[in-house]
Structures are given as structure tokens and as C-alpha cells.
Amino acid sequence: MSAATAPVSAFPAPSFREGASRAQTAADSGARRATESATVLSLEDLGAGYRRLRLGAPATAAAAAPGQFVHVRVPALDASAMRRPVSVCDADPAAGVLTLVFKIVGRGTAALATVREGDRVDLMGPLGNGFPLPPAGAEVLLVGGGYGVAPLYFLARKVLDGRDGQDGRDGLDGRDGQGGIHLFVGGRTKEDLLLLDDFRALGVDVHPATDDGSLGTKGLVTAPLDAWFAARGGVVHPATAAKPALFACGPAPMLRAIDERAQALGADAWLSLDRRMLCGVGACLGCTQVVRDGDATATVRVCADGPVFPRGRIVW
Numbered sequence: 001m002s003a004a005t006a007p008v009s010a011f012p013a014p015s016f017r018e019g020a021s022r023a024q025t026a027a028d029s030g031a032r033r034a035t036e037s038a039t040v041l042s043l044e045d046l047g048a049g050y051r052r053l054r055l056g057a058p059a060t061a062a063a064a065a066p067g068q069f070v071h072v073r074v075p076a077l078d079a080s081a082m083r084r085p086v087s088v089c090d091a092d093p094a095a096g097v098l099t100l101v102f103k104i105v106g107r108g109t110a111a112l113a114t115v116r117e118g119d120r121v122d123l124m125g126p127l128g129n130g131f132p133l134p135p136a137g138a139e140v141l142l143v144g145g146g147y148g149v150a151p152l153y154f155l156a157r158k159v160l161d162g163r164d165g166q167d168g169r170d171g172l173d174g175r176d177g178q179g180g181i182h183l184f185v186g187g188r189t190k191e192d193l194l195l196l197d198d199f200r201a202l203g204v205d206v207h208p209a210t211d212d213g214s215l216g217t218k219g220l221v222t223a224p225l226d227a228w229f230a231a232r233g234g235v236v237h238p239a240t241a242a243k244p245a246l247f248a249c250g251p252a253p254m255l256r257a258i259d260e261r262a263q264a265l266g267a268d269a270w271l272s273l274d275r276r277m278l279c280g281v282g283a284c285l286g287c288t289q290v291v292r293d294g295d296a297t298a299t300v301r302v303c304a305d306g307p308v309f310p311r312g313r314i315v316w
């Protein structure tokens with residue numbers, strides 16, 4: 001992977017200014033604006049308007065990192081139509097396969113759901129800074145809402161790739177030096193909880209919550225998260241005394257709740273913002289967000305300076 005496309009920074013987190021300038025350099029260099037004509041390998045109906053799209057896209061799959069997105073030109077739309085940003089849900093460089101999971105919410109995603117095997121789909125990317133990878137063995141808490149679990153799946157897989165055959169289960173005795181990976185996943189109903197079997201197959205401990213109580217805890221995704229902290233008696237791991245790292249992707253109210261908890265607990269947290277985007281590469285200023293920058297505030301572009309921001313940076 002070239003320096004221009006490498007989005008993953010190592011913990012401890014860089015300051016926001018460092019992270020933003022690196023992302024901006026990469027985006028503005030043009031290297032991340034690479035496009036690829038991908039081939040549709042399969043389109044799977046996951047129910048309730050969700051689809052899993054597998055694409056033959058060797059260059060994008062080789063460059064993609066967790067938390068990045070691709071800007072998709074939807075084939076059935078007019079060529080002048082804007083691209084749609086979709087997170088990378090998985091990338092297999094060896095097979096040259098990129099996996100996306102999307103929800104049909106409007107014209108673009110409805111048209112994307114009509115592609116057939118063999119169709120060509122133009123991708124720009126991978127774009128955005130992505131999640132930093134936690135240190136080896138860190139305890140990882142993933143918090144996702146709806147299709148927000150898509151980039152978290154890729155992150156979980158990458159974390160486990162670095163664990164040399166370990167799965168995501170936590171012995172809690174800390175003897176193997178590996179913290180567990182827990183997914184706290186929320187949605188309106190059980191149909192909105194995606195990829196649960198895929199996470200479980202990785203050994204990730206899954207804690208569901210639904211608004212209607214159709215699966216898991218009835219209520220918001222923060223309910224099982226708070227219960228999990230309460231059950232183990234606090235933020236530090238009982239054996240290793242380390243604090244977990246949180247990674248969240250979903251609607252803004254959920255991200256804000258995670259941000260506030262992480263600040264209160266003193267735990268690292270990384271939040272991936274979902275924002276309407278136009279150009280996707282930092283040129284149009286259509287996706288700006290006000291952030292804290294020391295004692296002042298600054299305006300950044302979610303597409304090029306994010307979409308991932310550390311805890312305490314977003315001005316909600």
C-alpha cells in the first residue's frame with residue numbers, strides 16, 4: 001500500500017491536527033481518487049431492504065483499510081448522477097474481492113440493488129482516513145447501528161488477522177494477552193441487526209439491542225454497553241487493568257452517546273460519521289463538520305478529514 005493510501009495510524013492516537021493534515025495530504029494528492037471498474041460477483045438479499053454486494057475489484061481490495069469507504073457510481077443512474085458513499089465491509093486482496101453492505105433508502109441505493117452478476121460498477125477509492133488499528137491484544141468494543149456494522153466487521157477481521165490464529169473471545173484471565181472483541185449492535189427491529197452470524201463466526205461476542213425488543217435488550221444499543229461495563233465492575237479489564245478501545249459507526253445520536261461515555265470513562269474511542277456527500281474527496285465542502293481544535297473550533301470535511309474522528313473532537 002502506498003503512503004498516500006495508508007490510512008491506519010497506530011495507537012496512541014495522533015492529535016486531531018496531525019490526523020487531519022495527514023488525511024488532507026493523502027486526499028489532496030489525488031492518489032486516493034483512483035477509480036476502478038469493478039465486476040459484480042453477487043448481490044445477496046439480507047432482508048428488510050439490506051443487500052450484500054460482492055465485487056471483483058482487485059486494486060480497491062488491495063488498498064482498502066477498515067473505516068474507509070468507496071464512492072460508487074450507480075450503473076442504472078444517469079452518468080451525471082452523484083456517486084454514493086458506501087463503507088468497505090470486507091476486502092480480500094488475495095481474491096481481489098470487495099464486499100459492501102447497503103440499505104435501500106432512496107433512488108441511488110434502489111438502483112444499486114438492481115445490478116446483476118457480471119455488471120460493471122465504477123468505484124472511486126478507497127477514500128477517507130479509516131479507523132486506527134488498536135494495539136495487539138487490546139480489548140475492543142465495537143458499537144454499530146444498522147448498516148454501521150459494515151466497517152466494524154472489516155475492523156474486527158483485521159484485528160484478528162494480527163492475532164495469529166486467536167479468535168475474538170476473551171478468556172478474561174488475560175493469560176493469552178488478548179482482549180476480547182465485543183459487538184454492541186442496535187436497530188429498530190431484529191431485521192436491522194446485520195451480520196450477526198458473520199461476527200460470531202469470528203468469535204466476536206455479540207450484544208444485540210432493538211427498539212421493539214424483538215432481539216436482545218429492548219432499548220438503545222447503549223443499554224447492553226452500560227450493562228457490560230456494570231457487570232465487570234468498571235472500565236478496566238479485571239485481569240490486565242487495561243481500558244478497552246471503542247469503535248463506533250451509526251447514527252449521530254448513537255455516536256454522541258458513545259463519545260460522551262468514552263470521555264467520562266477515559267477510554268479511547270473512534271467515531272465514524274455518516275454524512276451526505278457529494279464529491280467525496282474534499283473539494284465541494286458539502287460535508288463539513290465543526291470540531292474542537294485545542295481551545296478553538298475548526299471546520300473539517302468529513303469525506304477527506306474523516307469519516308473517523310477521535311472522542312472529544314466532534315462539536316455535537
Ligand SMILES: Cc1cc2nc3c(=O)[nH]c(=O)nc-3n(C[C@H](O)[C@H](O)[C@H](O)COP(=O)(O)OP(=O)(O)OC[C@H]3O[C@@H](n4cnc5c(N)ncnc54)[C@H](O)[C@@H]3O)c2cc1C
Pocket residue numbers: 069084085086087088101102103104105106107108109110147150151273274275276277307
Ligand atoms: C462514509 C459513509 C459510509 C457509508 N456507508 C454506508 C454503508 O456501508 N451502507 C449503507 O447502506 N449506507 C452507507 N452510507 C450511506 C449512503 O451513502 C446513503 O444511504 C446513500 O448515499 C443514499 O443514497 P440514495 O440515493 O439511495 O438516497 P437519497 O435519495 O439520496 O436519500 C434518501 C434518504 O436517505 C437520506 N440519506 C442520504 N444519504 C445519507 C447519509 N449519508 N446518512 C444518512 N441519511 C442519508 C436522505 O436524507 C433521504 O432521507 C454511508 C455514508 C457515508 C458518508
Ligand code: FES
Pocket residue numbers: 276277278279280281282283284285286287288301302303304
Ligand atoms: S463531499 Fe465534497 S468536500 Fe466532502
